[in-house]
Amino acid sequence: MRTPLEITTALRAQWAVLRAGRGRIIALAAAALAVLLLGLLPALTNLSSCSEGTVEVQCPTDPIGPDGAPVSDQSFFAHVPLGERGVITARMTELTGTITYPPPNHDQIVSGVVPWAKAGLIVKDGTGQGSDYAALLMTGAHGVRLQHSYRHDTAGRPGGVSPDQPRWLRLTRDGDTVTGEESADGTAWTRVGTARLPGLPATVQVGLFATSPGDLTLREIGLGGHVGEVRFTQAVGVFDHVTIDGAPVTGWQRDTVGELGHTDWEKYHRPAGLVEENGVLSVTGSGDIGPIGSMGSTRPESTLLGLVVALIVVIVAGARFGVGAAGRVIAARAAALGGLVLAGGLAVAGLTLTAGTLLMQHKGLPVAPLGPLTGLRVAAGAGVLLAGAAALAVALGALCRRAWVAATAGIALVVVPYLLSVVPLLPEQVTSWLLRLSPAGGYAMLQTVVAYPQVTMHYAPHAGYLPLPGWAGLAVLGGYAVLAVLLAVRLRPPAGTDPTVVDFR
Known part of the structure; x- marks a missing residue:
């Protein structure tokens, strides 16, 4: 030595x-x-600049979440104010949607929902992109989930939703704590999870939302490599028996959070929004609420x-x-x-x-x-x-x-x-x-880069x-x-x- x-x-x-x-x-x-x-x-160069025609414009950027990191935050949000304590309940009877140019030929529009399409109840710190939230939601293929603050995902009961087998959803706010529960009959409730949202203001926005991330398919190139192609999708959530603390909700405010797609798509898809008819509410949206930005920000x-x-x-x-x-x-x-x-x-x-x-x-x-x-x-x-x-x-x-x-x-x-x-x-x-x-x-x-199972990437x-x-x-x-x-x-x-x-x- x-x-x-x-x-x-x-x-x-x-x-x-x-x-x-x-x-x-x-x-x-x-x-x-x-x-x-x-x-x-x-x-130092203009290689990464953005333009519309011959005019340079501000490049689109991802919203910033509560922890200071870029996130995705696009959805249609029908909402009303809620104080420091309150309960919103709804029965969900359908989750449908459309997928644009699906495989194998990428040449048609079909009915269907992608696995991480989402619709349900949400408590949100305002309507601005990147604001904190907790959502109890139904997904296209992953059952009921409680998701909050963009990065957190808690699984509930698996399975789907239909008029014959509806799902009851309930979100309870108590100060900074939001609890999500689900039920098959609206009587016997099962807790999905609890989220703590530090700094939640005295008045938040609560209501129904729908969003649907792009349909990811892989195209082979080279000697067996693949590049991802993302196709536009949308989801439609149908609800009834929507109450806050036992009273039916009226006077919905309607907001599009983020950009939900090009206007030409509305020729072939349902416009994003809320439709009310005889106590039945249909919410249509696209995009995603999740921990990875969608604008391609430089890492x-x-x-x-x-x-x-x-x-x-x-x-x-x-x-x-x-x-x-x-x-x-x-x-x-x-x-x-x-x-x-x-x-x-x-x-x-x-x-x-x-x-x-x-x-x-x-x-x-x-x-x-x-x-x-x-x-x-x-x-x-x-x-x-x-x-x-x-x-x-x-x-x-x-x-x-x-x-x-x-x-x-x-x-x-x-x-x-x-x-x-x-x-x-x-x-x-x-x-x-x-x-x-x-x-x-x-x-x-x-x-x-962090791999999140709830993100289509x-x-x-x-x-x-x-x-x-x-x-x-x-x-x-x-x-x-x-x-x-x-x-x-x-x-x-x-x-x-x-x-x-x-x-x-």
């Missing part, structure tokens, strides 16, 4: 060797500059486009630095270069994330807000990714003894699997396993969703780097201990 003094001395020695290589320092500085410039490029980690260039430079520099190293010098060089790259990568990634996001927001481009904790996590992930690749490249340089061979191997292990995954030409199963089994899994430390690597959680990506990349360094130390002993090895230091 080496003493701490010996380890420190070895690191200082290799740090001196690292600093003496001006070419390496210049290359690493150029890599940092590439990350910064490529990250700011969308904000914070997308500003780190230049990270691929930086990885290539770091791998080449690490491979050259590792050639000729032997024994524990390999570990010292991996630690010295990895430490430098970690610090530099963290700093430049943090600067790029912050500056790029602020510039795009200033220009009105659609970009998700960057929270301090998210920014720190993504910047740290970028630094660790670069450092792990650097350590791996040093070990490969020592093992291969030729810089170009080591650099090629490092790029093939770290960069190529990621590039194959972000272009949807290969089957998702192939690219997902590449990202699980190769050091490129370290990219998972950067992602901010194509969760694939090319859409920004990587198969590993961040900690697992760190473990995969770190495991490759540590094992490669240990193997290199084992197989490349210092000169004098193995007559077949020449010390190139």
Whole structure:
């Protein structure tokens, strides 16, 4: 075992060797500059601007939910005011709708509801998009649910709804607490769940709503890859026996929350709205209320486009630095270069994330807000990714003894699997396993996309969703780097201990 003094001395020695290589320092500085410039490029050009004809307009952006993150919030909402305590009850007898251009030919409009079409009762903090809410709802294929604050979903009794088998729904507000219950007969009630909405105002809006997310189908391209195509849908919820604290509700206010579709669709679909006839209320809407925005906002980690260039430079520099190293010098060089790259990568990634996001927001481009904790996590992930690749490249340089061979191997292990995954030409199963089994899994430390079961979305690597959680990506990349360094130390002993090895230091 080496003493701490010996380890420190070895690191200082290799740090001196690292600093003496001006070419390496210049290359690493150029890599940092590439990350910064490529990250700011969308904000400094008009490539991401929005226009109507020849006129530039403000880009559409997603509403911001109660936790400060982008959300979807489109529905038709028929509502009345409700105080700090109250109960709304309704019997739901139908959930129908239409799907535009369904598979396989995408050339017709048919009746039907998509699995996550929603209609039911909702308590909402106003009619503005992104306002907090709790909803007890019927879905197209997932039974009764209590959903609130965009991210929370509690399952109730499965099954559907029909005039022969109606569902009774009841929402109770008590201050900041909203409780959802459902019943088959309006007498025996079963609790679905309870939601707490901190800061709910004294007067909220309560009523009926309907919404329906797009019908997602996958179109095959390339060698088995897929891209998602979303088709317009709408849902119609039919209710009767609607009461608040036992009294029938009258004087409904009608609001469209968000944009529900192009007006031309109304030639072929029911217009969004509320129809009242003999105590029966039909509510028609489209869109979604959920935790992922629908406007395609730029994710914070997308500003780190230049990270691929930086990885290539770091791998080449690490491979050259590792050639000729032997024994524990390999570990010292991996630690010295990895430490430098970690610090530099963290700093430049943090600067790029912050500056790029602020510039795009200033220009009105659609970009998700960057929270301090998210920014720190993504910047740290970028630094660790670069450092792990650097350590791996040093070990490969020592093992291969030729810089170009080591650099090629490092790029093939770290960069190529990621590039194959972000272009949807290969089957998702192939690219997902590449990202699980190769050091490129370290990219998972950067992602901010979360998979929600209640959101209709194509969760694939090319859409920004990587198969590993961040900690697992760190473990995969770190495991490759540590094992490669240990193997290199084992197989490349210092000169004098193995007559077949020449010390190139």
